[in-house]
Amino acid sequence: MSTQDLNEDTITSAVLARARRAKSARFKKVIGSLVRHLHDFAREVELTEEEWAYGIDFLTRTGQKCDDKRQEFILLSDTLGLSTLLTQLNHRSHGDETEQTVWGPFHRLKTPRFRLGSNISEGVRGAPCFVNITVRDSAGKPVKGATVDVWHSDDDGFYDVQHQEWNGAMRMRGVFKPDTDGRVWFRTILPTAYPVPTDGPVGELLKASARHPMRPAHMHFLIEAPGYDRLVTHVFNNGDKYLDSDAVFGVRKSLVRTYPKHKPGIAPDGTRMTKPYHTLDFDFVMRPAKRATKRATKRAAKKRSTKPRKSAS
Numbered sequence: 427m428s429t430q431d432l433n434e435d436t437i438t439s440a441v442l443a444r445a446r447r448a449k450s451a452r453f454k455k456v457i458g459s460l461v462r463h464l465h466d467f468a469r470e471v472e473l474t475e476e477e478w479a480y481g482i483d484f485l486t487r488t489g490q491k492c493d494d495k496r497q498e499f500i501l502l503s504d505t506l507g508l509s510t511l512l513t514q515l516n517h518r519s520h521g522d523e524t525e526q527t528v529w530g531p532f533h534r535l536k537t538p539r540f541r542l543g544s545n546i547s548e549g550v551r552g553a554p555c556f557v558n559i560t561v562r563d564s565a566g567k568p569v570k571g572a573t574v575d576v577w578h579s580d581d582d583g584f585y586d587v588q589h590q591e592w593n594g595a596m597r598m599r600g601v602f603k604p605d606t607d608g609r610v611w612f613r614t615i616l617p618t619a620y621p622v623p624t625d626g627p628v629g630e631l632l633k634a635s636a637r638h639p640m641r642p643a644h645m646h647f648l649i650e651a652p653g654y655d656r657l658v659t660h661v662f663n664n665g666d667k668y669l670d671s672d673a674v675f676g677v678r679k680s681l682v683r684t685y686p687k688h689k690p691g692i693a694p695d696g697t698r699m700t701k702p703y704h705t706l707d708f709d710f711v712m713r714p715a716k717r718a719t720k721r722a723t724k725r726a727a728k729k730r731s732t733k734p735r736k737s738a739s
């Protein structure tokens with residue numbers, strides 16, 4: 427077809443026609459849908475040239491804000507709800523299997539492995555918290571070969587990467603191998619609610635939308651095991667005032683638990699505590715890979731053979 431004298435009604439089909447020789451059917455489907463929705467968006471809002479230029483500048487600055495410790499694009503995806511939409515599309519809930527939620531921007535690769543019972547807070551100030559979890563299948567059997575990667579914020583609502591004075595030191599994060607009963611236990615500090623970074627374009631977007639940047643207190647877990655769908659999830663602290671307005675839309679009722687506070691005494695690991703402490707108990711139920719969606723299964727298998735995704739700030 428001729429691509430001369432295109433107008434607002436014919437430009438879309440002209441662009442789509444250019445991709446018709448693409449070898450990948452999946453690519454054609456994705457790029458075709460992207461072009462259609464992008465053009466429809468511009469037509470629907472009658473996008474002005476000033477708004478287009480602002481959008482280009484916004485995305486440019488979003489990219490410029492990214493480095494090896496910060497990923498503003500993932501934060502943008504999170505705060506626009508795209509990450510949660512993606513999670514739901516790829517990991518729909520089934521039965522009693524633990525629900526997935528967003529990665530968040532603070533996961534780090536090469537997190538150190540700890541022995542069961544270790545203290546991963548590395549001396550960071552905060553209320554002591556003793557965590558006791560299990561990793562099992564829907565029949566209640568321990569999952570073999572599992573790896574549990576945990577990370578969370580400190581008492582001030584910051585992750586280790588946000589403390590520049592720590593020079594990259596890893597704190598409040600660790601990797602564990604469950605025992606033969608599927609149990610993992612460790613000591614850390616109680617995580618608190620925190621704001622997502624607002625000193626970049628995403629903060630600008632939140633402010634323009636009259637939205638707060640807060641996330642309710644939670645602990646992150648990434649659990650992988652051969653033959654199972656990779657589990658990326660949180661355990662939220664019941665009673666947090668931001669549970670109903672999480673800045674990244676990641677809260678699921680099944681992931682909310684009380685982190686009970688105990689009087690001084692003997693902690694679950696036998697430690698004599700002279701000040702109050704908290705505990706967290708949670709049973710993670712893994713989904714066999716064969717029950718994941720066809721595409722998610724393929725992706726999970728591929729990703730299990732590679733390193734976990736590197737994430738944002």
Ligand SMILES: [Fe+2]
Binds near residue numbers: 644646
């Ligand atoms: Fe988080």
